[in-house]
Amino acid sequence: MPGLYSKFSEEVSFPRGLIIWNYFDHEHVVGTHFEHYHQIRILAEESNWCLSQRSATLPFMPIKMWATQFCYLKSDKWMRSFHFGPFGLLLEQDFHFEDVGSQGCRVTVESHMNVPRILRWLQPFFHKLMRRWFYSVWAEDTEMRERRLKVWQLGFRDFVGLNYVNNKTAGPARPDVDRPYPIELPVPKITEIARGGVGRPFKNSRKLGYGLSELPE
Amino acid sequence: MAETIFMDEAEALNCFVKIGYISELEPAGQFSRWVSNHDILVFRRNGVIRAFSNVCPHFGGPVGYHQMTEGKFTCLWHNLQFDADTGQCLSVTKFKLREYKLMIKDEIIFARLVEA
Numbered sequence: 001m002p003g004l005y006s007k008f009s010e011e012v013s014f015p016r017g018l019i020i021w022n023y024f025d026h027e028h029v030v031g032t033h034f035e036h037y038h039q040i041r042i043l044a045e046e047s048n049w050c051l052s053q054r055s056a057t058l059p060f061m062p063i064k065m066w067a068t069q070f071c072y073l074k075s076d077k078w079m080r081s082f083h084f085g086p087f088g089l090l091l092e093q094d095f096h097f098e099d100v101g102s103q104g105c106r107v108t109v110e111s112h113m114n115v116p117r118i119l120r121w122l123q124p125f126f127h128k129l130m131r132r133w134f135y136s137v138w139a140e141d142t143e144m145r146e147r148r149l150k151v152w153q154l155g156f157r158d159f160v161g162l163n164y165v166n167n168k169t170a171g172p173a174r175p176d177v178d179r180p181y182p183i184e185l186p187v188p189k190i191t192e193i194a195r196g197g198v199g200r201p202f203k204n205s206r207k208l209g210y211g212l213s214e215l216p217e
Numbered sequence: 218m219a220e221t222i223f224m225d226e227a228e229a230l231n232c233f234v235k236i237g238y239i240s241e242l243e244p245a246g247q248f249s250r251w252v253s254n255h256d257i258l259v260f261r262r263n264g265v266i267r268a269f270s271n272v273c274p275h276f277g278g279p280v281g282y283h284q285m286t287e288g289k290f291t292c293l294w295h296n297l298q299f300d301a302d303t304g305q306c307l308s309v310t311k312f313k314l315r316e317y318k319l320m321i322k323d324e325i326i327f328a329r330l331v332e333a
Binding site for chain 2: 158
């Protein structure tokens with residue numbers, strides 16, 4: 001394998017449509033991943049691809065770095081992503097989504113970066129860097145996906161919310177765990193592509209998390 | 218402003234469900250919790266305890282993930298901001314958080330989930 005390479009794979013209990021929604025909801029990187037990303041600007045987007053600029057702080061290197069990312073859905077089970085960084089560096093990634101039962105998915109991420117032969121000794125560092133990045137972002141996405149699935153199964157509609165909450169009526173007796181999660185791209189945006197992008201609206205956060213545990217019956 | 222509810226105690230207990238304790242508001246001045254398929258954000262503002270829906274109408278993110286600052290809540294997922302006095306979204310004007318009516322008894326906070 002030429003250049004630097006790493007591969008990670010995780011099995012999750014989310015439907016494939018939700019995982020792809022998460023990857024194509026580009027605006028969430030400065031929200032959910034606010035500790036890593038500072039700004040994102042979507043330059044152009046169509047149903048199965050997106051070109052964006054992102055400012056991020058990488059693990060082990062406390063410096064802000066801009067990169068241009070192009071990602072596209074080659075099939076409904078395979079996403080390709082290209083990150084163009086400084087000094088002509090190009091990080092290529094393949095995301096494979098494999099169904100596990102009706103509500104699960106295995107995500108496998110392969111990352112490649114071509115470098116001159118003299119820099120091949122960076123392979124262990126590259127692997128460590130990608131691993132740190134993958135798992136820190138993965139953990140934040142997992143919480144997001146869990147919540148998204150929960151509200152989805154309660155009947156959530158994008159840009160509307162939960163009808164029974166809004167209308168103050170009785171809610172569902174139980175979540176609809178079989179509600180299909182279709183792949184519908186592009187994910188609707190709250191900002192316009194032509195604008196200057198979006199960033200974090202605050203400097204510091206006191207994180208309180210996703211909430212307290214449920215009360216005993 | 219928050220609404221004060223006056224009703225018979227037996228009637229109230231039928232309408233309201235327990236969502237937490239006053240002590241859970243410390244030290245951040247707010248907490249959120251799922252109760253009966255409602256995610257409720259409880260907070261103290263200008264000495265008054267109030268509760269909004271914690272579900273962002275955009276994609277369902279947690280409005281109360283960050284501590285309220287300068288009278289605004291900022292949803293974690295996409296940074297949509299909401300006015301803590303009105304629940305009005307300051308980023309997308311068509312969004313507004315539902316406010317829950319509260320009842321407090323013996324340091325326990327109850328909310329009315331169904332009104333219609």
